[in-house]
Amino acid sequence: MHEAVKCDMLLSLAGLPPPHRPSKQVVNAACGRADRLVILLVVFYAVMNVSLKSKKRVVLPSRPSPPSVDRILEDVSGAEPDDPVFAILQPQQQQQQQTQPGEAERTFRQCRRHADVTRQLQEVESLLTRQRDQLRAAGQQLDRKVAEVKGELC
Incomplete structure (x- = not known):
């Protein structure tokens, strides 16, 4: 070819x-x-x-200014109750109303228990770290003593 x-x-x-x-x-x-x-x-x-x-730069139109607080309040007050925005909020409100008083207390106790267990785990971790360091130091000291004894025997 x-x-x-x-x-x-x-x-x-x-x-x-x-x-x-x-x-x-x-x-x-x-x-x-x-x-x-x-x-x-x-x-x-x-x-x-x-x-x-x-590649050519495209000039985008400027953004419109955000609405004022008065305009937002006017829009919210003029909205119908069946407006989709309010429909989204209804399941959350119903869920909050359906929450039993004992459920909040139970959730609070679970959170406290979790925080306590986390704190205990942190304490145990620091204790184990200290003990590990002590064991390493003892092991090094033992190695030195064994080397001294071997040196005296030879």
Whole structure:
């Protein structure tokens, strides 16, 4: 297969439409050397060149100013009771009304118990860390004593 045909196939596989492909001279020079890196660089340059040309800043319209507090209160007071916004809040209000008085106390006790257990775990962790450090120190001291005894025997 002819080198120029190979290069055209490579460039078409790279997804570059014909108007955005590099010039035939550049492609033929790259393919003539059969250097894949050069071909990739040519394709990359062509893609980047296309993307740089196509990027134009779009000026967006300015945002409208937020409504005033009076306007918000007017909207809320003028809303119908079956307004979708109020419909979203109704299940939460019903759930709060359905909460039994004993349930709140039970939840509070569970939270307190959880906090107490967490505090106890932290205390045990610090105690275990201290004991581990003491055991390591005792082990090192024991190793030194064993080495001294071996030195005296030899």
